[in-house]
Amino acid sequence: MKLFCFLSLFFTLTIQAQFQISGIVNDPNNKPLPFATIKTSDNLSAITDIDGKFTFTAPADFAYYTVSYVGFETKTITVIKNKKFYTISLSEKTDDLEEVVVSSENPALAILRKVILNKNTNNPQKKLNSFEYKTYNKLIVTANPDSIDGRIDSSAVYKDLDKKKINIDSSDYKFKEIISRQHLFQTEKVSQYQFGNNKLKETVLGTKMAGFKQPVYEIIAFNLQSISIYDNKYELLETKYESPISNNAFKDYNYKLLDTVNIKGRETYMIYFKNKLKRKTSGLEGVLYIDQENFAVAKAVMRIKGVLDISGIHEFEYAPNEKIWFQSNTTFKIVKGKNEEDIKILGGTIQFDADAEESFEPRKKVASDFTYLLSESNNFDIHYNTNPPIKNPALYIEIKEDANKKPETFWEGYRKENLDLRGQKTYLLLDSLSIKKRVEKRLGIGRKIINGFYPVGPVDLDLKKIISYNNYEGFRLGLGGITNDRFSKDFRIEAYTAYGTKDGAFKYSTGAGVLLDKSTNTWLNAYYMDDVREIASTVFAVDKRVFKIYDPRPINISTFYQYTGWRANVQSKIIPKTEAVLEVSRNLIEPKFDYLFNLNGRLYSSYIMTTAMLSVVWAPFSEFMQTPTGRNESDKRFPRFTFQYTQSLPNVLENDFNFGKIDFKAEYEKQYLNRQKTSLLLQGGYAFGDVPITHLYNTAPNNLTKETIVQRITFSGRNSFETMFFNEFFSNEYVMFQIKHGFDRIKIMRKVRPSLVLVTRMAWGNMENPQQHVGPAYKTLDKGYFESGIELNKIYKGIGLGGFYRYGPNQLARFDDNIAVKISYVLDLGL
Template sequence: MKHLTFLFFLLSVSVQAQFQISGIVKDESTKKPLPFATISSNNRATVTDVDGKFLLQDENQIAFFTISYIGYSPKTILGDRNKKYYEILLSPKSENLSEIVLSSEENPANAIIRQAIKNKKDNDPQQKLQSFQFKSYNKLIVSANPDSIDGSIDSVFVERYYGKEFKEVDSTNYKFKKIIDRQHLFQTEKVSQFQFSNKKLKETILGTKMAGLKNPIYEIIAFNLQSFSVYDSKYELFETKYNSPIAPDAFADYRFRILDTVKVGNRDTYMIYFKPRKKRKSSGLEGVVYIDKENYAIAKAIMRIRGVLDISATHEFEYLENEKIWFPTQKEFKIVKGKNDDDIRILGGTIKFEGDLDSNNTTRKKDASDFTYLVSKSYNFDRQQNIPVKIKHPAIYIEVKDDAIKKDDSFWNSYRKDSLDTRSERTYIALDSIAQKERLEKKLRFGRKILNGYVPIGPVDMDLRYLLSYNNYEGFRVGLGGITNERFSNKYRLDGYTAYGTKDGDFKYSIGGAVRVGIFSNSWIGGSYTDDVREIASTSFAIDKRVFKIYDPRPINLSTFYNHKTWRGYIETKILPKTESIWQLTHSRIEPKFDYLYTVDGKSYTNYDMTTAMVSLQWNPFSDYMQTPTGKLEIEKRYPKFTFQFTQSLPKVFENDFTFSKIDLRAEYEKRYLNGQRTALLMEAGYAIGDVPISHLYNTSPNSLTKEKLIERITIAGKNSFETMYFNEFFSSKYVMFQFKHGFKRVTVFKGIKPSLVLVSRMAWGDMEKPEQHIGLNYKTLRDGYFESGIELNQIYKAFGLSGFYRYGPNQLAKFEDNLSIKLTFILNLGF
């Protein structure tokens, strides 16, 4: 799980090398730093960052290095064994771009980028080549440069009214330096095969190895640090998508400037710097692209984001003469510490990054975390192109082979770019030993279960949902339930629960079992028997994933339920690409627990039998999936998502009393913005045809009490419920509902007070066919529509917030205060 990957919290760059120098390049007259100047020595080269800083490494002593920057005279500096930091000043000269035949009125860099955009189809390997495949070796480490860390032991003092008082000895940096001298903090390797054919790209992981874990955390392996292709209109960096500098609308977001003309792979290229037009940090990428002078293809690219974290990604290519195309050969991803004092979320976890200056503008002393970094490097080899490539299971974006975690040393030695150095070897030994001693895998397994609402007890996972709840019909509901886990069997499972209501005085229970019939499709055939109660008209989607909530506020105020004794047989499967589905046959004996009479063809029913067949299907066409030896994971959740459910009663089967059909639909869309805002859209619709009792119709999730005073109606807001609609106020046999939410970035009001403002609007239309059949409940229909809007101030303090909604339109009530609803909100962020 991403929230378990705290090992990735990183923070300033420094990479191991036997010899290295660093420095800064500035304009001689203005003293302003020069970003992306080229620094070269022998066969080594690098570029300065956006602050003009650089780090040059070599296996041999650096005798000299040359600095070049277009528009400036190049300078060669002799190396000094005793000097590690250089401040270099370059003097401007007149630019000479006579070789570029362009209009004098246009920025020459813009014209080059325009050509690169125009020629994308001819230069993108995924557009020009019919097929290709290659293998790739990747190594990811979290580490630090020991030479950067002050290993001294400090004394900590605290201010008292009489002066400073000694508190404790701080040996943090000393211990950290001692550890980092011997090993890295974290390390993982993988070998993959990439295949491309019929416009589909798939990664098959042949081997994977994660320090400290026999069974790797697959979500870490799937984490998308940088885009595979630099030609996509949206470039992804650390799971955030930015407009690409060569997107069709790139000029609306970026400014371009030619920095130099350099050779890449013996071909002449333009070195073009780009930066966002807007100054805010979330507006876009910054970096350099090397554009081939002949075909305007990208020969190298550096993408960067600076903020709380300083994130950079590099793509390198090789020119294929026969195909006239640049093909990717390696890529590198780095995260270092940036400048910010806000909390940020990384890989599902939260960490506090301190700013470089305190409130008194004094320099903060750097600690060990300031020198930690993450670096991931991938090397491609065994490339083949334009040959027949057959991709198995093309709907799966990443597939992990069953034996990928069982590879021996001979496998790794044959694929590693370089043999492991001493620190890397010690990392595996040390972390494996620590993990075994601390029983890390057991703790990770326990953490996964808890966050999904289970407590593992041997071969059974106890379900926390059944322990305690409350509603107006049952009162306090206490119970116990669970399901067998992988320690019991990977092929068979048993599940069940029992509960008791203190107010209605009845026991409820369920028992079931299933057998796994397909590993790749995760297909199960099962059955169950349930004797329980359920809210009336609460039609739900059977395919919806089980969501664990420490609290579930809406059922607290429910009072109208029906009892159902249900036999159920089902098949659940993921066999269809990018779908999950449940196919089931049920027979239920229904007994409403409220005054209700249902009439059909002159016959009245106070209880009834229903036999139905149902298919419930969720389709996520734009999401990416990962197939692991333990199952399928949705690793990249993309919108829109669609859910469909069809229910058909079966006449004359097991004494079925009614004939009807039901169709239910749902569409979800969500867009996240770079500035932290988010827009979510939801549409739900249902249509019941035939003779359907009110227990199985629609109530559109009301969540307001029928109390006179506003203060008496204050409860906790639901997730997608109508906060101003009273319970049992409306029922429908057909309806459609729309919801709009827009959340703004959290704003600090006072210390510890950081509310998140969300604007919400909901609307629904519906009608009731054959209303004369339903006797006993007074209700209205949604024929004229229902409308409410409001605001949520979530997480004002910790998880608690406040919301207010107003009801308007045709169903507005006479008294102003009756249209108002004030609710508490509770959003507990568990990090996923």
């Protein structure tokens, strides 16, 4: 969701030139020299990038600059009036190439060993008991007008051989005109950071976002780059990479000592590092400036070059009293990299155009080629070891209620320099454009559609209720919705009704909720329902609603039970890093299949259940954000755990049975730099007491009882057993484990790029008191159940194919019966 909002603003809004000198530094063989040092006669400095390129934005009156690189002769370049690009070739030294070699070992490795050894001494979050500081951040999406060709091109189009029509292509001209007077997007933020008890918290004091009265909180929480340079994992654009100074860095990186540089009056080593892997997504590359005395990081340049060219720069100030380098400035930049095909996000709403292949004529450049994102942060008002009181330390980010209502005098007091004319016009023009094009409203609609709703006035229509299909109800046609903030921010009403074309019955639900506490998202809700549900299915009350255009697995389900009654619950995020639901319900249960429950000789064809239930999801490694509208999970991390306990209430409201249920789920995901992904799921349940089969466990089967493989082809589920037949197994206690590993997409043709996923699932279970269940014939899972398969997803326009095989103790006698072929469909929203 954060990525959707962030990239949407980055590109959907894309609808004072400064004097610059740029160039490229090469070796005698015309190969670029990355991270060469550039110094001007006015003591300005810069370094070349990975491709040996550099850019200076500076006054025009400096006379010369020098270019130096270890092992090469330093060269002095005289600035020529009106010349803006310089190609510089350095000559190798022949007399003192070995000067930096202090031993037989690579000197950079010896320095890095001392950096890693002294990390805890130099890391502010390890050395200091506490600290606090404020940060001013400005983020812009813009382009340099001077880099855009503003000509109006014409192209000839012939029609019927005798008529000629001229099309005028003015896109570059219009884009240059826009970018000369404003940025494409701009936002400012002032935050206070507090560190204590090994926890760092950001409190947003002020935020200002062009085009939006209400800030897009997802952008505020978006993690562009790591705050600390000393973490074992370094983060760029919410992707984690092995740090070049991590404890295991030597197995991932090569290092080279480039130069010695004076920073803030202290001598530093300039060390170039590059990931050893040769793949396109090879990881970080950059430069570390290491203090020669204490081996602390005095400056760092981190870069990833792929489909996007991303760089992060960290600058530090030396605090002599604390004898520590403390971060003073950070810079983050994104420009377009190299991509062999169009990158589409949200079904093509956002797009990077592909680079043309060498054998074809290069395509004309478009806006995304010139556009870049730049985020700059300046730290100030720094205090060490002050032990500041930190309110709600479990929160990662807290946004003050009045953060978006600060007057201009507030911003003038924090800006390092006043906004230029382009910056001032950006707020005025984008605010106007946002109103004209209803950007804020469209973004709000997009948020709700992703969650399965469409707003119509004060009501959000529930898209999941419109149409579905299963083997019991047939086509289920319905209408439902919930009131939104336009109706009330403190009270909500929700309802739905549905009709099954096969069972000929109406279902419905109606309910209401009242907000008890906004900061913890605490609601008190009550509902009355008359509906059906799959038998023996596991439903965690705290599971997030997942919206799909279709829900494939229920298509094949034919055994349901009807439940009629009420439930009341309290849902809250009051406990840090958790969300909980406490619920009491009473329902009349009527199985819609041939079944009787035998309790002490009495046969029940229907029964009343009065229960209390507590459901909790715990995400100990996730980060949470407190906004004026409530508490949200800003950074979802794994593992995460879900617990649920259900207990019947004997002799309460005519309850028939005494039983309890304990359910548990653990989820883990790991994404790799090469775009592979591993997912693990461990789930189990234990039902004790007198529990009818409707409320036991079936471990999510998804295979039809048909004669041939072709007859059994259907849609695959998400975490279901694809070779297990419906109603084949039931258990009152079970455990299941699933492992999925997805590989990067394989390019077969330009538009055929399937993703290969390997899947293995296994389950064990047991059924106590099988004599209580009269009617259905079933087996138990006491010997275990095993299946493995291969999925080729997204073969063409989201459609894929999978094959699964059943083996082990519950393998069937006929070979064909152990095979299941499934169709998959993945709607890629780029989230």
